[in-house]
Amino acid sequence: AQKITQTQPGMFVQEKEAVTLDCTYDTSDQSYGLFWYKQPSSGEMIFLIYQGSYDEQNATEGRYSLNFQKARKSANLVISASQLGDSAMYFCAMREGTGTYKYIFGTGTRLKVLA
Amino acid sequence: NAGVTQTPKFQVLKTGQSMTLQCAQDMNHEYMSWYRQDPGMGLRLIHYSVGAGITDQGEVPNGYNVSRSTTEDFPLRLLSAAPSQTSVYFCASSSLTSGRETQYFGPGTRLLVL
Numbered sequence: 003a004q005k006i007t008q009t010q011p012g013m014f015v016q017e018k019e020a021v022t023l024d025c026t027y028d029t030s031d032q033s034y035g036l037f038w039y040k041q042p043s044s045g046e047m048i049f050l051i052y053q054g055s056y057d058e059q060n061a062t063e064g065r066y067s068l069n070f071q072k073a074r075k076s077a078n079l080v081i082s083a084s085q086l087g088d089s090a091m092y093f094c095a096m097r098e099g100t101g102t103y104k105y106i107f108g109t110g111t112r113l114k115v116l117a
Numbered sequence: 118n119a120g121v122t123q124t125p126k127f128q129v130l131k132t133g134q135s136m137t138l139q140c141a142q143d144m145n146h147e148y149m150s151w152y153r154q155d156p157g158m159g160l161r162l163i164h165y166s167v168g169a170g171i172t173d174q175g176e177v178p179n180g181y182n183v184s185r186s187t188t189e190d191f192p193l194r195l196l197s198a199a200p201s202q203t204s205v206y207f208c209a210s211s212s213l214t215s216g217r218e219t220q221y222f223g224p225g226t227r228l229l230v231l
Contacts, residue, residue, distance in 0.1 A: 006159075035218050047160075047207060047222035054216060093159050097218065103148050103167055103211065104175060105220070107159030 004029045004098050008108035015084045016116050022069070023079040023111045025094030031055075035097040036077040038068065041110070042090040050092075053077060084115045119143050123208050123223035130198040130230045138193040138226050140208030146221075148211040149191040150175070151183065153204040154225075160207060166191055198230045 005028040015021035027036065038050040053061045053068045061068045069078040081088055094108040124139045142149065150165035152175075162175030166185040180202060182194040191210075195202060208223040 037218075037220065039220075039222075045205070046224055047209075049219050049221065052218050054218070057216075095159075103150070103165055105150065105160075105162055106176070107152075107161070109157070109159045 004031075004096065004104075004106055006094050006096050006106055006108035008094055008111050010111045011109075012112045012114070014114050014116055015081075015088075017086060018083055020080060020082045021084055021113065023081070023092050023094075023113065025077045025079065025108060027075050027077060027094075027096050029075075029096065029098060031099040033099060036068065036070070037095040037097070037105075038066070038077075038079045039093045039095065040088075040090045041093065047093075051079065081113075086115050086117060089113060089115045121208055121210055121221050121223035123206075123226050125226060126224065127227045128229070130195070130228065132198060132200060132230060134195075134198050136195050136198065138195075138206055138208075138228075140191045140193065140223060141189050142191075142208075142210040142221070143189065144210060144212065144221070145188060146210035146212050147188065149185070150209050150211070151181070151191070151193045152207045152209065153177065153202075154207060155204050163193065163206075195228075200230045202228065203230045204228060 007026045034055045036053045040048045051063045067080045091110045093110045098104045121142045147168045151163040152160035164183040166172045206226045211220045
């Protein structure tokens with residue numbers, strides 16, 4: 003069964019440093035999408051980055067990059083130059099297959115950026 | 118462009134009551150979905166729709182109904198509320214443009230069932 007695993011319940015990072023949030027996935031589909039979302043304490047879900055399973059290059063969106071290792075089934079989020087405003091919950095998610103549009107989410111990692 | 122809107126923001130129900138959570142999007146997205154988020158957990162898919170007139174079940178569909186009569190609207194109905202349905206509900210719509218897929222979320226509805 004498709005599954006997303008985030009093994010880090012909580013992480014700390016010093017301001018201006020880089021941090022990697024881990025995500026592994028399990029699927030038998032050849033075509034799928036991987037996503038990261040940020041959920042601040044205010045509760046809204048904010049899309050950060052997307053990686054398609056056929057994309058050969060790692061996705062980047064500003065300070066966010068997705069370290070996609072297909073053979074290892076990992077899709078780690080890298081945040082460079084952390085800011086205090088990056089403190090939030092981060093969720094990894096996967097869209098199964100093509101046309102099914104079923105998304106599954108991990109349990110999240112709470113990131114705290116220290117001044 | 119309002120994006121994805123949800124109403125109400127907060128609702129208290131008594132066990133057995135029914136209600137409809139409203140969701141609308143103005144981005145002409147074909148795909149819409151409903152999730153629930155419980156404390157300490159990620160989002161779980163309740164129902165989704167790939168276009169007007171087409172809906173399907175997600176991971177936790179029991180106790181909920183949906184319909185999609187227009188592209189814009191995707192209401193979620195609680196048939197007979199139970200305390201186990203106390204949660205935060207998110208509606209989302211998705212687009213796939215130039216090979217880049219994005220899912221936009223509404224602000225959420227916090228539901229308390231007594």
